[in-house]
Amino acid sequence: MSRMTIKHWLLGAAAGLMAAAAQAETITISCGAVGAERQLCEQGVNAWAEKTGNEVKVVSTPNSATERLSLYQQLLAAQSPDVDVFQIDVVWPGMLANHMIDLTPYMKGAEDDFFPALIRNNTVDGKLVAMPWFTDAGVLYYRKDLLAKYDQPVPQTWDQLTDAAHVVMKGERDAGNDKFWGYVWQGRAYEGLTCDALEWIASYGGGTIIGADGKVTVNNPQAKAALTRASSWIDDISPRSVLNYTEEEARGVFQSGNALFMRNWPYAWSLAQSDDSPVKGKVGVVALPKGGDDGQHAGTLGGWQLAVSKYSKNPDLAADLVRYLTSYQEQKRRAIEGSYNPTIPALYKDQDVLAAVPFFGKLYTTFENGVPRPSSVTGDQYGRVSNAFFNKVHNVLSGDADPDTALAALERELRRLGRRGW
Numbered sequence: 043m044s045r046m047t048i049k050h051w052l053l054g055a056a057a058g059l060m061a062a063a064a065q066a067e068t069i070t071i072s073c074g075a076v077g078a079e080r081q082l083c084e085q086g087v088n089a090w091a092e093k094t095g096n097e098v099k100v101v102s103t104p105n106s107a108t109e110r111l112s113l114y115q116q117l118l119a120a121q122s123p124d125v126d127v128f129q130i131d132v133v134w135p136g137m138l139a140n141h142m143i144d145l146t147p148y149m150k151g152a153e154d155d156f157f158p159a160l161i162r163n164n165t166v167d168g169k170l171v172a173m174p175w176f177t178d179a180g181v182l183y184y185r186k187d188l189l190a191k192y193d194q195p196v197p198q199t200w201d202q203l204t205d206a207a208h209v210v211m212k213g214e215r216d217a218g219n220d221k222f223w224g225y226v227w228q229g230r231a232y233e234g235l236t237c238d239a240l241e242w243i244a245s246y247g248g249g250t251i252i253g254a255d256g257k258v259t260v261n262n263p264q265a266k267a268a269l270t271r272a273s274s275w276i277d278d279i280s281p282r283s284v285l286n287y288t289e290e291e292a293r294g295v296f297q298s299g300n301a302l303f304m305r306n307w308p309y310a311w312s313l314a315q316s317d318d319s320p321v322k323g324k325v326g327v328v329a330l331p332k333g334g335d336d337g338q339h340a341g342t343l344g345g346w347q348l349a350v351s352k353y354s355k356n357p358d359l360a361a362d363l364v365r366y367l368t369s370y371q372e373q374k375r376r377a378i379e380g381s382y383n384p385t386i387p388a389l390y391k392d393q394d395v396l397a398a399v400p401f402f403g404k405l406y407t408t409f410e411n412g413v414p415r416p417s418s419v420t421g422d423q424y425g426r427v428s429n430a431f432f433n434k435v436h437n438v439l440s441g442d443a444d445p446d447t448a449l450a451a452l453e454r455e456l457r458r459l460g461r462r463g464w
C-alpha cells in the first residue's frame with residue numbers, strides 16, 4: 043500500500059469506527075430465570091450484540107408467571123421505554139396486544155416456518171404481537187430405577203400413578219428416607235396451578251374450563267372427579283408443602299432424589315441430566331396419565347414468546363434481536379443445551395436435537411396437541427379467569443372447600459366475568 047492509500051484507509055477506518063460507535067445502541071430484554079433460562083438468554087443476546095455491535099441488557103423477572111404478568115402490566119401501563127423486548131407467556135397476547143408492535147414486516151415471511159397454531163395464537167386482530175420462542179407442554183418425569191426396583195409399571199392412569207407412589211414411598215421410607223415422596227407438582231395459587239389443574243380436568247374428559255365458544259363448562263362431573271383425585275394426594279403421596287410449590291420447588295425435591303414422580307415442563311430434563319444431578323441417568327419422561335381407561339393424556343400448552351414494546355425507542359433493532367433469538371440456529375442451541383422445545387417443527391427432525399432430548403421425538407404429539415388454556419377466547423379477561431380458577435382449585439386442595447361447592451362458585455364467577463361477552 044502506498045502512503046497515500048494507507049492514510050486514506052486509516053481515515054476511512056476511523057470514520058467507520060466512529061459511525062459504528064455513534065450507532066451502537068442498548069437494547070433491554072426481560073428474560074425468565076427459571077432453571078438455566080437466564081444463562082441461555084444471556085448467551086443468545088451476547089452473540090447478537092457481538093454480531094451487530096450493539097449492547098444488550100438483560101433484566102430478570104419473577105419466576106411465577108402470575109407475578110411476572112403484574113410487573114409487565116405496571117411497566118406497560120406507565121408506557122415505560124425501559125424494556126424493549128418482553129418475554130411473554132403463550133396466554134398473554136390477548137392481554138398485552140395493545141402495548142406491542144406488529145412484527146409481521148420484520149419477520150419477512152420467516153414466521154411461515156413456525157407452528158401455525160402458535161402464530162395464530164400470537165396474532166391478535168391481524169397483528170403479529172409476538173414471535174414464539176419456545177413451546178411447552180406438561181409432562182411426567184419418573185424414576186426409572188425405582189419403578190424397576192419395586193416392579194411397578196410406568197403409569198398410564200392417575201390411579202396407577204397413585205398406586206405405584208404408595209408402594210415405592212413405603213419401601214423407600216422403610217429403608218430410612220423419611221423425606222421421600224411419591225409425587226411433586228405445582229400447587230401454589232398461581233398460573234402454574236391453572237396448568238396442572240387443567241391437565242387433571244382435561245385428562246378426565248372434563249373440558250378446558252371455558253369452551254372455544256365462550257361457554258363456561260368447568261362445573262361438570264369429570265372435573266369433580268379430577269379435583270377429588272388430586273386433593274386425595276395431599277399428605278398422602280404429595281407433601282402438604284406442594285400447595286406452595288412452583289416449578290422450581292418441585293424440581294428441587296425431584297432432582298435431589300426425594301420423589302418418584304414429578305409433573306413439570308421439558309426444561310427440567312437437561313437440569314436433571316446435568317453432571318451434578320443426583321438423578322442423572324435415572325429419569326424417564328412420558329405423557330401425563332389419563333383420568334381413567336376412557337380418559338386421555340393431557341399436557342397443558344405453555345411456552346414463551348418475544349414481543350417488542352410499542353414504547354421502545356429502538357423498535358427496529360429490538361425486532362432484529364427477536365428475529366435472531368427465534369431463528370433456527372438459536373432455537374437449536376437452546377434445545378440442545380437447555381431442553382427448550384423449539385417452535386419450528388423442522389427442529390423436531392434435527393438429529394442433534396433428538397440425540398440431546400430423545401423425548402422431543404417420542405412425545406411429539408403431546409407437544410403438537412397441547413391443551414390450550416382458554417386465553418384466546420377470553421382475550422384481555424384471561425388473567426381474571428385464571429385467577430378465579432387457580433384460587434378455587436387451591437381452596438379444594440387445601441381442604442377449605444369441597445369440589446362441588448368450589449366448582450359451582452367458580453362457574454358463577456366466570457359467568458359473571460363473561461356476562462358481556464369475552
Ligand code: GLC
Nearest residue numbers: 107131132178233234344345
Ligand atoms: C411455564 C409455561 C407457561 C406457564 C407457566 C406456569 O413457564 O411455559 O406457559 O404459564 O409455566 O407456571
